[in-house]
Amino acid sequence: MNDIFQSVIEVLQQGQEAVFCGIVDSSGSAPRTSGARMLVLPDGSIRGSVGGGPVEGACQAKAKKLLHGNETHFLLSFDLTSVKAADAGMVCGGAVKVLLQRVTVKHLTFFEEIERLQRERERPVLLTVMQSEQVPALAVWTARDGLAGVNLPETLTTELARKAVKTRQSFSLEEDGLRVFAEPIIAPTVLHLVGAGHVALAAAKVAAFSGFEVVVMDDRSEFADAVRYPEAREVRVLENFEACLNDLGSDDYVVIVTRGHMHDRDVLAQALRTRAGYIGMIGSRSKRDAVYRSLLESGYTEQDLARVHCPIGLPIGADTPEEIAVSIVGEMIGVRAGLPA
Incomplete structure (x- = not known):
């Protein structure tokens, strides 16, 4: 929209x-x-x-x-x-x-x-206020500023606030012939692919097709190449993986698919310091356990690690990079839709 x-x-x-x-x-x-x-x-x-x-x-x-x-x-x-x-x-x-x-x-x-x-990433909700014999009015609501552009009964305003913070889907409210149609305006979710190998290449295609904006980064210029990633909004060649993730919010998703455990561990540590709405790391359970132990020893908590999807993706028996990409993006779509984990 x-x-x-x-x-x-x-x-x-x-x-x-x-x-x-x-x-x-x-x-x-x-x-x-x-x-x-x-x-x-x-x-x-x-x-x-x-x-x-x-x-x-x-x-x-x-x-x-x-x-x-x-x-x-x-x-x-x-x-x-x-x-x-x-x-x-x-x-x-x-x-x-x-x-x-x-x-x-x-x-x-x-x-x-x-x-x-x-x-400003305030997730505004567009309101169309309809009442018999009156011209429909446009208004807006945000969690930060509340309602602007129209006056509504207190009961409707309260119900609007309750629903708007919970859903990405449109909904309607009615009271005494007054109908409010509410449309959350969600900025495109940005997928930050850290690592630009075969899985990332497939994931970028599937994610872009599914409505995600894609940012790709790697410290290898032959992999982090805009020609390889025509779907990406941005392709970054990093000097290293230090400080590659900054100021991420709930509409930012992170998929960690670097070429080595230590890089994955360092990127995951950065991701956990952000408000990213999804954090996934590729790897086996043994790799996950080793990375988690290292992070716990560094001061991270079990609550922090509970945010991480690892092994990444839906359990669909994925094997090839393309199948793994489908499982990853499928999982992200579920998170984006607010489905329970």
Whole structure:
């Protein structure tokens, strides 16, 4: 969704208008879940997606009318039965409701604030407040600053805060005809691959395909080569593995796959001093036990080591670098989704 916000800001900075489309309700096997976003630009082109097929086409057509009329918003409902979906070349059915909102220059400050909060890693929650006979309002909530842009009943505000800190998924709240649709805006999770050998090469491909931003680092320039890692956001050649991880937060994941136990041990020690949301180290149980003993002797605790996934990856019988990469990324996807370990 981050590209959508950047596109909105660019359009509004040019003094133009656009239509901000979002699925605010879905049931069955709808093609996109609640929280999917699409932007229809003044020239009719789109950014993002709300499911393709008839849904997207109808949204584009209605958005064009909004941009050339007086309406500020419109709620489109779609009943995509399996037959209708098949006729449209889609693989799933279900029901969705898409809210279309015309955004103008007056919304620029709001979207710039969303972007600022993202840069500061505040995990903002975009709120669409809908009430009968009123224009839907956009607002934002963060754990640090609370609610901004709209006043809500205290009960809804309390429930919003409770749910927002627990989930990455969109959710709705309702009270006395007032409906709040909440969309956590999560910055892309960054995978820091420490080591650039065969497993890292495969993991970078699978992780990038799964929506992770990839950073690769190694002290061997022939391995840490941007040509080998076209999917990576950054490839770093290190002088050594000392101080290669700094200031990581919960949206940073670390996978340690260096060429030696001592390098792994030193990188793991650095990772444990950060707030990284996932830390995985490749290796056998005997290697893990030796590394853990060394860290415990250095002052780390059992609680620290409980953060580490080692042996790394899901237990799927992985053997080749490609299979190991799938198991690692599968495990990270589970962590990212908030599934219990």
